[in-house]
Amino acid sequence: MAEQVKLLGSWLSPFSRRVELALKLKGVAYDYIDEDLANKSTLLLESNPVYKKIPVLIHKGNPIAESLIILEYIEDTWNGHPLLPMDLVERAQARFWAKFIDDKCLMAVWMSCWSEGEAQEKFMKEANENLTILEGALEGKKLFGGDAIGLVDIAANFLSSWAGVLQEIAGISLINEDKHPALWKWSQEFVSSDVVKECLPGREKLRARMLSRKEAILATKAPAY
Numbered sequence: 389m390a391e392q393v394k395l396l397g398s399w400l401s402p403f404s405r406r407v408e409l410a411l412k413l414k415g416v417a418y419d420y421i422d423e424d425l426a427n428k429s430t431l432l433l434e435s436n437p438v439y440k441k442i443p444v445l446i447h448k449g450n451p452i453a454e455s456l457i458i459l460e461y462i463e464d465t466w467n468g469h470p471l472l473p474m475d476l477v478e479r480a481q482a483r484f485w486a487k488f489i490d491d492k493c494l495m496a497v498w499m500s501c502w503s504e505g506e507a508q509e510k511f512m513k514e515a516n517e518n519l520t521i522l523e524g525a526l527e528g529k530k531l532f533g534g535d536a537i538g539l540v541d542i543a544a545n546f547l548s549s550w551a552g553v554l555q556e557i558a559g560i561s562l563i564n565e566d567k568h569p570a571l572w573k574w575s576q577e578f579v580s581s582d583v584v585k586e587c588l589p590g591r592e593k594l595r596a597r598m599l600s601r602k603e604a605i606l607a608t609k610a611p612a613y
């Protein structure tokens with residue numbers, strides 16, 4: 389029931405969009421609260437006192453934080469569209485790649501877009517190498533989950549629309565048909581799904597928000613997501 393499931397998120401955040409996508413794939417009804425991250429609600433601060441970040445899923449009054457942990461909770465709690473394969477080895481591999489995306493790809497891509505000069509070159513090299521490694525996990529499949537969207541596809545959402553907009557703003561090209569053909573194809577396939585479309589921020593709105601923050605972000609040495 390919707391009143392039992394609440395998501396504290398932000399329309400801009402790939403992390404909270406991951407949770408929305410998982411809930412929609414499972415067909416779970418939920419109430420969504422869009423947080424003002426410059427003025428966090430008491431509910432958010434009390435629900436995630438350690439990191440004070442969105443997303444937080446509140447199920448029957450129990451708060452669960454950190455998007456990848458929330459995705460696992462959703463998989464364990466609700467039937468319907470499976471986010472993980474049945475095979476135990478494949479499940480472990482999916483978890484590995486989701487963590488690899490968080491640890492090795494997201495920050496490298498993000499920082500490539502928000503740095504300049506030598507630092508930018510370093511981040512772009514790192515992003516390129518790690519995206520090439522990530523492509524190995526596609527192994528000729530159209531999605532990381534095979535024919536259906538799974539945990540790794542959801543974790544990689546940032547590499548679709550967010551990365552596209554940020555690269556455009558930064559005037560760089562990290563993920564394109566020549567450099568990362570498998571990932572490029574994946575991205576086209578991923579964003580063509582209707583349920584995924586419902587869980588993306590909207591290109592123009594995202595672009596406008598990022599452009600308005602560009603100066604402030606560039607002035608910060610280690611801009612947070």
Ligand SMILES: N[C@@H](CCC(=O)N[C@@H](CS)C(=O)NCC(=O)O)C(=O)O
Binds near residue numbers: 456
């Ligand atoms: N590792 C976290 C990252 C979540 C995160 O970085 N959330 C950002 C928004 S994209 C946030 O709440 N930022 C507010 C802050 O840092 O004060 C996850 O996967 O859930």
